[in-house]
Amino acid sequence: MQIILLVLVLLILAAGVFLAIGARKTRTMADEARATVPQAGQIIEVPGGAVHLLDMGPRDAPAVVMIHGLGGQMHHFTYAMTDLLKDDFRLIVLDRPGCGYSRRDTEAQAELTAQGRMIWAALEHLDVRDPVLVGHSLGGAVALGMAVDRPDQAKALALIAPLTRPDVSPSDAFAGLNVPNRTARRLLAHTWAVPMARAGALNTLNMVFAPEPWPADFLERGGGALGLRPESFLASVEDYMASDGIGAISQDYGARLKTPGGILYGADDALLDPVAQGQSMEEFGLEYKALPGRGHMLPITAPAECATFVRKMAARQA
Numbered sequence: 001m002q003i004i005l006l007v008l009v010l011l012i013l014a015a016g017v018f019l020a021i022g023a024r025k026t027r028t029m030a031d032e033a034r035a036t037v038p039q040a041g042q043i044i045e046v047p048g049g050a051v052h053l054l055d056m057g058p059r060d061a062p063a064v065v066m067i068h069g070l071g072g073q074m075h076h077f078t079y080a081m082t083d084l085l086k087d088d089f090r091l092i093v094l095d096r097p098g099c100g101y102s103r104r105d106t107e108a109q110a111e112l113t114a115q116g117r118m119i120w121a122a123l124e125h126l127d128v129r130d131p132v133l134v135g136h137s138l139g140g141a142v143a144l145g146m147a148v149d150r151p152d153q154a155k156a157l158a159l160i161a162p163l164t165r166p167d168v169s170p171s172d173a174f175a176g177l178n179v180p181n182r183t184a185r186r187l188l189a190h191t192w193a194v195p196m197a198r199a200g201a202l203n204t205l206n207m208v209f210a211p212e213p214w215p216a217d218f219l220e221r222g223g224g225a226l227g228l229r230p231e232s233f234l235a236s237v238e239d240y241m242a243s244d245g246i247g248a249i250s251q252d253y254g255a256r257l258k259t260p261g262g263i264l265y266g267a268d269d270a271l272l273d274p275v276a277q278g279q280s281m282e283e284f285g286l287e288y289k290a291l292p293g294r295g296h297m298l299p300i301t302a303p304a305e306c307a308t309f310v311r312k313m314a315a316r317q318a
Contacts, residue, residue, distance in 0.1 A: 022191035022192040022195060023190055023191050025192075025194070025195045026189075026190060026191060026192075026193075026194045026195065026230060029194050029195065029198065029228045029229075030194065030228065030229040030230060032225070032228070033225045033226050033227075033228040033229050033232075034226075034229070036219070036220055036225040036226075037073075037075065037220065037223045037225050037226045039052065039101045040052075040054060040074065040075075040078070040101075041053050041054040041055070041074070041093075041101075042054075042055070043101065043102075044122045044125050044126070046118045046121035046122050046125070047117075047118070047121060048097070048104060048105055048106070048109045048114065048117075048118050049097050049098070049102065049103040049104040049105045049109055049118060050097075050102060050103040051094055051095070051097060051102050051118060051119065051121075051122040052074070052094065052095040052100055052101035052102045053074070053092055053093060053094035053095070053122060054074060054078070054082075054091070054092070054093045054094075055090070055091075055092055055126060056082065056086050056090075056091045056093070057085070057086040057087065057088070057089050057090045057091045058087075058088075058089075058090060059090055060090075061088060061089050061090045062089055062090065062130075062132065062314055063089070063090045063092060063123075063128045063129070063130065063131040063132065064085065064089040064090065064091050064092070064131065064132045064134055064158075064310060064314065065092045065094070065119070065123065065128070065131045065132070065133050065134065066081070066082075066091060066092065066093045066094065066134045066136075066139075067094065067096060067119065067133065067134065067135045067136070067139035067140075067142050067143055068094075068095070068096060068099070068136055068137075068139045068299075069135075069136045069137025069138045069139045069140075069161075070137055070138040070174075070177075070236060070239050070240065070243070071099075071227055071232070071236045071239075072099065072136070072137075072139075072223070073095045073096075073099050073100030073101075073223045073226055074093045074094055074095050074100060074223070075100075075221065075222050075223025075226075076136065076222060076223065076297075076299050076300060077093050077134075077136075077299055078093060078223075079218075079221055079222045079223075079299065079300050079303070080299070080300065080303035081299050081303045081306055081307055081310075084303060084304065084307035085307050085310060085311075088311075089132075089314070090128070092122075092123065092126065092128060092131070094119065094122070096115055096119075096138075096139065096142065096239075097109055097110075097114075097115045097118045097119070098110060098115075098231075098234075098235035098238065098239070099232070099235050099239075100223070100226060104118070104235075107182070107238050110235075110238035110239055110241070110242040111242050111245055112141055112142050112145045112242060112243070112245040112246060112249060113145045113149055113245065113249070115142050115145075116142050116143075116145040116146035116149055117149065119142070119146065120146060120149075120150065120153070129153075130153065130154075130155040131153075131154060131155065132154075132155060132156040132157075132158060132261075132310070132313060132314045133146060133147060133154050133156070133157050133158070133259075133261075134158045134159075134160065134310055135157070135158075135159050135160070135162055136159075136160040136161060136162070136298070136299055137160075137161055137162065137163060137271070137272070137296065138163055138239060138243060139162075140159040140160065140161070140162020140163055140164065140263075141162060141163040141164065141243065141245075141246045141249065143157060143159060143162070144157070144159070144162070144164060144246070144249055144250075144253075144257070145245075145246075145249045147257060147258075147259040148249055148252045148253070148256045148257055151256050151257070151258045151259065152258075154259045155259070156259060156260055156261045156313045156314055156316050157259050157260070157261030157262070157286065157313065158261055158262065158264075158309060158310045158313035158314070159261065159262070159263045159264070159286070160263075160264050160265075160298050160299060160306055160309070161264070161265050161266060161269055161271075161272060161274075161277075161278075161296050161298055162263060162272075162277065162278070163243060163246055163272060163277060164246065164250065164263075164277050164278070164280070164281050165246060165247070165250050165276065165277060165280070166244060166246060166247045166250075167243070167272065167273075167277075168276075169273075171207065171270065171271045171272075172207065173204060173207040173208055173271060174240055176193075176196075176197075176200075177236055177237050177239075177240035177241075178240065178241075179237050180241060185233075185234060185237050186234065188233070189230040189231075189233045189234045189237075190230050193230070193233045194228050194229065194230060194233060197227065197228060197233065198228055205218070205224075207270060207271075208270075208271065208296060208297060209295055209296070209297050209301065210268075210270040210295050210296075211268050211270065211293070211295055212266075212293075212294065212295045212297070212301045214297070214300075215300065215301075218300070222300055253281075253284045254284065257284050257285075260285065260286075260313075260316045261286055261287070261313045261316065262286050262287030262288065262289065262309070262312070262313050262316075263278045263279075263281055263286050263287065263288050263289070264289050264290075264291070264298065264305070264306065264309045265277075265278040265279075265288070265289070265290045265291070265294075265298075266290070266291050266293075266294030266295045266296060266298055266301075266302070267290040267291060267292045267293065267294060268292075268293060268294060268295055269294075269295055269296045270295055270296060271295075271296040272296065274290050278290070287313075289309070291305060
């Protein structure tokens, strides 16, 4: 009996040491990530949290709001797209609530419509009216939720590789985010999730950008390093678990999706099905175009085509 107790104690001690090593590694890597990609814009407090954003371009120009996807942040757009648009539009480029340097106060704020309402609140603070909503990937789902929630306030949609319906065949790139147990995800976030993410970063980036190569400066200029923080892992897991909310939003397309616009996809997107998620939205009046040979990360790999698409959709708001 004493031997069994001794073994149990040793196992508990070993587990504690293992977790402590992971926690120390995580703290170091998170500090490095924040130093690599520091806060770039202003923080606006809103009900449910805070929104970190950049407000650039002429204040009297048409407003374009740019909403990034799962696991991302504003730098997916500032990487190249904003330089192509900022002379002619007032660009509001933001970190979705919970992502980057934005904050959500409760997990309930991960719900897609809740994120949209936090963004609407930030736009009201800035006195931004009648915006064009640009949404990439999961940001497209949030933009659709915003348009359905307030059909008279969004003047155009420019959706880039958006999630528009429940994804029936999730990519393996999302496998590590399926952590429904809250205690387990928080333990992972502060111990080994970040070191494991760094170890698997090459494989993950290859899947996310496929069939295109990912740029060598993505971690710095594209903000990818910010993913190596406990809060980023938690936000991504919560976003992934909340992404099923697009099912409820999609049920309102017929009655409440009145905003004109369109969808741009990479024809060879490896994460989402361009036909099921993109072309199918022609039923609700959205234009559809697919770029041959392109993948999911169009704001970074095809910024000129994305900027042209945004201009075309913005012109439709009249």
